[in-house]
Amino acid sequence: MRRKMRKISPLTLLLFFFLKMPSPVWAQLDEAIVYERIMQRKNMAGYREGTRYTNDTKYVNTVEFNGYSAGCFIGSGCFGYMLDMMEYASEYKYPIRVIEASYNNIPEIHIGDGIRLNNDTHSVVVIGKSETDIGVITVTEANWNRSIHWGREIDLASYRTGLTWVATFWPDSFTGVSDSFACAEHCDIVISNSSGIVIKQIKQANLPFQQYLRGLPRGMYIVNVDKRTYKIVL
16 A cells, blocks of 8 residues: 655645635534445445455545645555545545554544554455444455455454554534634634644634634634634535
8 A cells, every 4th residue: 555645736726725615514424324325335336345456546535634635645555445435435525534543542433434454554444333342343445355345344452453543534522513603702712624733823702603714725623712622624
């Protein structure tokens, strides 16, 4: 598996920043629906069990991946398959972020999550979770014996699995706010990107919340309002 960035032309960047962005919406997902979307592909040409899939197969992200804008990240083999399946599962609506993990530090796992295993050398996508054994998942994957495979069971809690990180488009369990949300007097707002880098700070804010999101590129943002934390998708 190889990963690399693509060069973006100045014209593309100019268009990107001047495109009108839609109003923010809160990420609301359902695991049953995500599962159904993934399983639709099981019988599609190009995704069936045993279909040849190696590092020669490339995929370019169409949504933000861990801070990389759409079109800037190329995944090959298992990694590209993971990106492809995750974006399809979430209907290409939500940016993907990466969470560091290990066999003894497993974050909450959702259907549709991407899992990096074998000490950062293989990627899989979650299609099932054990109800009794925490960390036991069922996956779909590519470049496994140079082909696509469905249904392998993996125990993330085993050190032999080599769990490295989890990629997810699922939001944290934060409480949402409406577009009409307004700060109380002297309210401080800090807006960060999905990687946690602060991109905007507003002191003594008192305008509707949506005003402070205008002009931001499409993506997921973490917003701290005094002692409250929100996650919003543009």
